[in-house]
Amino acid sequence: MDYAKVWFVLWAVLWTGYFALDGFDLGVGFSGWLAADGEEDRRDIFASIGPFWDGNEVWLVTAGGATFAAFPPVYAGLFSWLYPALLLILFSLIARGVALEFRGKVQDPAWKKFWERTAAVSSLLAALLFGVAFGNIFRGLQIGPDGYAGTFLGLLNPYALLTGLLFCAFFLFHGQLWLAHKVAGPAAARAARIAGRAWYPLLGLFAAWAVYSWADTGLSANFIERSWLLLLPLGAGVSLLAARLLLARGRAACAFGWSFGAIALFSLAGFAGIYPDLLPSRLDPALGLNVYNSASSAYTLRLMAWVVALFLPVVVAYQYWVHRVFGAPLSAAELKRSGMY
Amino acid sequence: MDTLALSRLQFAVTAMFHFLFVPLTLGLGWLTAWFETRYALTGDEGYLKMTRFWGKLFLINFALGVVTGLTMEFQFGMNWAEYSKYVGDIFGAPLAIEATVAFFLESTFIGVWVFGWERLSRRAHAAAMWIVAFATNMSALWILLANGWMQRPVGYILRNNRAEMVDFWALVTNPYGWLEFFHTVFAGWVIAGFFVMGVSAWHLLRKNQEDLFRKSFGAGAVFALASSLLVFVVGDMSGVNAAKHQPAKFAAMESVWETRSAAPMALLTVPRLSGEGNAVETLKIPYMLSLLAFHDPHAEVKGLNDIAPQDRPPVLPVFLSFRAMVGLGMLFILLSGLAVWLWYKERLDQYPLFLKVMLFAIPLPYIAIQLGWIVTEMGRQPWAVYGLMRTADAVSKTVTPGQVWLSLGGFFVFYSALALVDVWLLARYAKKGMEQ
Numbered sequence: 001m002d003y004a005k006v007w008f009v010l011w012a013v014l015w016t017g018y019f020a021l022d023g024f025d026l027g028v029g030f031s032g033w034l035a036a037d038g039e040e041d042r043r044d045i046f047a048s049i050g051p052f053w054d055g056n057e058v059w060l061v062t063a064g065g066a067t068f069a070a071f072p073p074v075y076a077g078l079f080s081w082l083y084p085a086l087l088l089i090l091f092s093l094i095a096r097g098v099a100l101e102f103r104g105k106v107q108d109p110a111w112k113k114f115w116e117r118t119a120a121v122s123s124l125l126a127a128l129l130f131g132v133a134f135g136n137i138f139r140g141l142q143i144g145p146d147g148y149a150g151t152f153l154g155l156l157n158p159y160a161l162l163t164g165l166l167f168c169a170f171f172l173f174h175g176q177l178w179l180a181h182k183v184a185g186p187a188a189a190r191a192a193r194i195a196g197r198a199w200y201p202l203l204g205l206f207a208a209w210a211v212y213s214w215a216d217t218g219l220s221a222n223f224i225e226r227s228w229l230l231l232l233p234l235g236a237g238v239s240l241l242a243a244r245l246l247l248a249r250g251r252a253a254c255a256f257g258w259s260f261g262a263i264a265l266f267s268l269a270g271f272a273g274i275y276p277d278l279l280p281s282r283l284d285p286a287l288g289l290n291v292y293n294s295a296s297s298a299y300t301l302r303l304m305a306w307v308v309a310l311f312l313p314v315v316v317a318y319q320y321w322v323h324r325v326f327g328a329p330l331s332a333a334e335l336k337r338s339g340m341y
Numbered sequence: 342m343d344t345l346a347l348s349r350l351q352f353a354v355t356a357m358f359h360f361l362f363v364p365l366t367l368g369l370g371w372l373t374a375w376f377e378t379r380y381a382l383t384g385d386e387g388y389l390k391m392t393r394f395w396g397k398l399f400l401i402n403f404a405l406g407v408v409t410g411l412t413m414e415f416q417f418g419m420n421w422a423e424y425s426k427y428v429g430d431i432f433g434a435p436l437a438i439e440a441t442v443a444f445f446l447e448s449t450f451i452g453v454w455v456f457g458w459e460r461l462s463r464r465a466h467a468a469a470m471w472i473v474a475f476a477t478n479m480s481a482l483w484i485l486l487a488n489g490w491m492q493r494p495v496g497y498i499l500r501n502n503r504a505e506m507v508d509f510w511a512l513v514t515n516p517y518g519w520l521e522f523f524h525t526v527f528a529g530w531v532i533a534g535f536f537v538m539g540v541s542a543w544h545l546l547r548k549n550q551e552d553l554f555r556k557s558f559g560a561g562a563v564f565a566l567a568s569s570l571l572v573f574v575v576g577d578m579s580g581v582n583a584a585k586h587q588p589a590k591f592a593a594m595e596s597v598w599e600t601r602s603a604a605p606m607a608l609l610t611v612p613r614l615s616g617e618g619n620a621v622e623t624l625k626i627p628y629m630l631s632l633l634a635f636h637d638p639h640a641e642v643k644g645l646n647d648i649a650p651q652d653r654p655p656v657l658p659v660f661l662s663f664r665a666m667v668g669l670g671m672l673f674i675l676l677s678g679l680a681v682w683l684w685y686k687e688r689l690d691q692y693p694l695f696l697k698v699m700l701f702a703i704p705l706p707y708i709a710i711q712l713g714w715i716v717t718e719m720g721r722q723p724w725a726v727y728g729l730m731r732t733a734d735a736v737s738k739t740v741t742p743g744q745v746w747l748s749l750g751g752f753f754v755f756y757s758a759l760a761l762v763d764v765w766l767l768a769r770y771a772k773k774g775m776e777q
Contacts, residue, residue, distance in 0.1 A: 062445070333459070
C-alpha cells in the first residue's frame, strides 16, 4: 500500500473535518448576533457552541500536526511562505477563543459587548482567511524553482477572494442552521429565516466558484480524467438543495446535517482537484509539492496512519457522544451553573 | 536584528508566555478532580464548593493555555521552516500524536465538565475532570518527548537530506524526554500547590470560609511538598543525564571551565562577563561536582575549555538561571514542608506572617519553571537539535526580518493585553471566594 496516498486522503479528511465542525462555531461567532434580540438571546447563542468549539478547534491542531508529520515540506512551505496570512489567522483564532471564554466572566454590558464584537470580527476574519488560503491552494501558489515567488497582496486575487466569500457564506448558513435547532424560543425561528435567506447568495457563490474553478484553475483535470469524482461537487450542490428543502419544512436539525455534508463534500472536491499535489504550483506544475516529493518516509507514514486510524474513530465516537449529551439546548439554570454566562 | 535573532526571541517570548498558563493546569486539574471525587463519594457540599471554586480558576487558565498553544504549532512552520523540513519526519510524529490522543480528549471533556453539571451523574461528572487532568498531563508527555528528541536525538537516520524516523520505540522511550516530562509536570504540580496555598492564605487571613480554605490549603500543601520532593529527585537525575549526553550544557550550568576528575563544586562562582572563565571560584566542596554530575566522586567532568567556542551555549544566563532555579526548588521544599506541618498541627491561624509569605510565594514557582526552560533551551544552543542541526540552519529562509518584527510586535501588544485581562480575571475570581 502506498501510504503517501493514504495520507493524502487523511490530510484532506482532517481539514474537511475542521471546516465542517468549526465552520458552525465560526458562523455563530460572526453572524449569531443577527438572530439575537436582547442579552438573553445573545447568551443562549454563545452558549450553544460553548461545549463544542474547543473540541472542534482541535481538528485544526491535528490537521496542522498531521501536515507536519506526514508532509513536512508542505507544512514548512505553507506556514513560512504565507507568513503574514498565517499570522492573521493565528491572531484571529486566539481572539476568537479568548472572546468566547471571557465574554460571560463579568456581568457588565460593556464588557460583553466588547467580547461579542471581538468574537464577530475574529470569527469572520478566520473564516475569510481560511477561504483565501485554500482558494490559493486550489488555484496553485507561485512556487518557482527557488521556492515561493509570490507576494502577500498576490494572495488576494479574485479567485481566492471568491473562495473566501464562499467560506463565509457556507459558515454563515451552517451557523444559523445550528442556532435554528440549538437555541430555544424565537431566536431559533429568526435563525431559520436568516439561513433561508442566506441560502440564495450561498448557492450563487458556490455556482460561481465551481465555474471559476473549472475555467481558470487546474482543478478540472482530475474530474475530467476520473469523472466519478464529480460526485463530490455535485453531492455538495445536492446537499445544499436538500438543506434548503428541509429547512422550508421546519426540520432545522436535518438541514444542519445536510449543510455539514455540503461543506464536507465541497472541501473534499477541492482536495480531489489538486491531487496529487498538496501545494500546486501555478508557475510550473512540476514544482508543486505533492505526495511523491513531499511525503515523509514510509515508516513514519505507516506509523502515523495507524495512530490516526486507531484514535480518530475514538475521537469521533466521544465527540458524537458529547453531541448526544448536549442534544437539548442548555437551560438558563444550567448556564448559570456553568459559571460561563 | 536578523530573522534568526528575531525568530529566536519570538519563540522564546511566546513559549514562555504559553508556559505561564499551562503548568498550573497540569496540577490544578488533579486537585479539582480530587475535590470533586470526595464530593461524589461523600455528598459533602463543602467539597462541591471547593471543586467549583478551583475549577473556575482552572478554566480561566486553561483557555489561555489553549489559544497560546496554537502559536507554538504555527511557529515551527512559520519561523523554522528549514527545521520543519529537516526533522519533520520524526519530530512531527509526537506533535501529531499529542493532538490525536491527548489534546482532543482534554478539549472535548473540558466542555463536558463545564456544562454537564445537570446532565451527568456526580461520578460521571467527576470522571470528566479526571479525563481532563489525565489528558493535560498526557499532552505534556508527547510535547516533552518531542523536546527530548531535540535534546538527545534518537531513533533516526540521515537519509534523503533529512532525519528520518527508523525506531519509534526509541523516541517513545527516550530517557531524556521522560526525565523532562517528570521534571516539568512535577514542577507544574508545585505551581498548582503553591497557587492553592497562596489563594487560600489570602482568604484565611481575612477569615473567609475558613473551613473550606483550610482544607484547600492542606491539600495544596501536601501536593506541593510531595511534588517539590519529586522535582528535586528528578532534577538530580536530569543533571546526571545532561552531564552524560550534553556535556556543554552541564558545563554551562555549573560554569565549569577546566576538565578534571574528582571535581569540587564552588558554592560561590562568578563567571566572567567576557564569557571566558570565572572571576571568582570559592567555598569549594570537594568531590561534589563529580558526585552531582555522575553520582561518582571520582568521575571526570568536562569543562568548557575543552568544547570549541562555536559549540558552547551562552554561559552566564544558563549558569545564573540554573543556580536560581535550584535555590528556589529548595525553598519550595522548605516552605511546603512548613505548610504541611502547620496545617497538620492546626496552627495556621497562629502564624499570619507565614500565610502572607505563602500569598507572596505564588509567583516563585512560576519564576523557577521559566528559569528551568532557559537552562534547557539556552543550554542546548547553538543547536536546534543537539549535535545534529544548528539553530542558525533551522530558521526559515524566505521570511524577512520585517515580517518577524511585525509578528513580534503583534505578539507583544496582543499578549500583554491578554495577560493583563487574564490576571485581572483570575484575581477577581480568586478574591470572590467560594459560593455560599
